[in-house]
Amino acid sequence: MKVAIINFPGTNSEIDTKWAFDKLGCDSEILWHKESSIDADLVVLPGGFSHGDYLRTAAIAKFSPIMEAVKAHAKKGGYILGICNGFQMLLELGLLPGAMNKNLSLNFIAKFHCLKVISNSNKFLSNCEVGEILKVPIAHGEGNYHIDNYSLFKMQDKEQILLKYCDENGEILNPNGSVDGIAGICDENKKIFGLMPHPERACDELNGSVCGIKMLKGFL
């Protein structure tokens, strides 16, 4: 599987992401945001602080030259995964519904957190069980996902809510104020995925968890 990882000025997870996909045996490459074409099965928008997060997180990344190719990839039904800042980009691009607000505590949170799998009827989480608890790091200052009630119900109906923050027993434990404890979602067609936690940082025992590799493996 060919994976293209987009590198913006301020991105800091592109190498970790490439390492994770290489470990899975994928043919991966890191593309600079000024490139104009993408030839891949999966496009990954990795974590970081694209364009310094000025104005709003991911507001400027939306206009990077490569985004035309990302939108074209989405239009033809290609897979896209947005991790953390990449999730914020997908919201800004309108490829996923909702918007991101500052964490309720106003703190930047960087720690392992438990996630509950809400839906596995998609490629990304196809190796996970519904209700399974995954341990994956989070690292963000703006992960407080916001969406109106009507759209939330619509997303629930269409199984677009994929992951929620929880404690070790699976009870909802919300670190950032996100609506309904949401940590990750997808689009109606289940081709475009966005999540705040970092699966690429949970891909080796040395990292403290291998839950991330189980998630990413779903794309193979």
Next chain:
Amino acid sequence: MKVIVNVKLKAGVLDPAGKATENALHSLGFISVNDVRIGKQIVFNLDIDCKDEAKKEVTKMCEELLANTVIEEYEIVL
């Protein structure tokens, strides 16, 4: 002409920075304060003389970049 764009979170969207500031004001004894909201002010010069045309151009800027209209609203002052 000089343009001022005020961007703030829509009513009903929780403003964590506003809430923290409100709490700080309360602990300083300003207990009459409530519902603090914090926004952004973007100020720039625009080389367009016609006010209507300027308004149209700045509205476009707000919709495309300056505000995320899912959770924010904007006000243009010319």
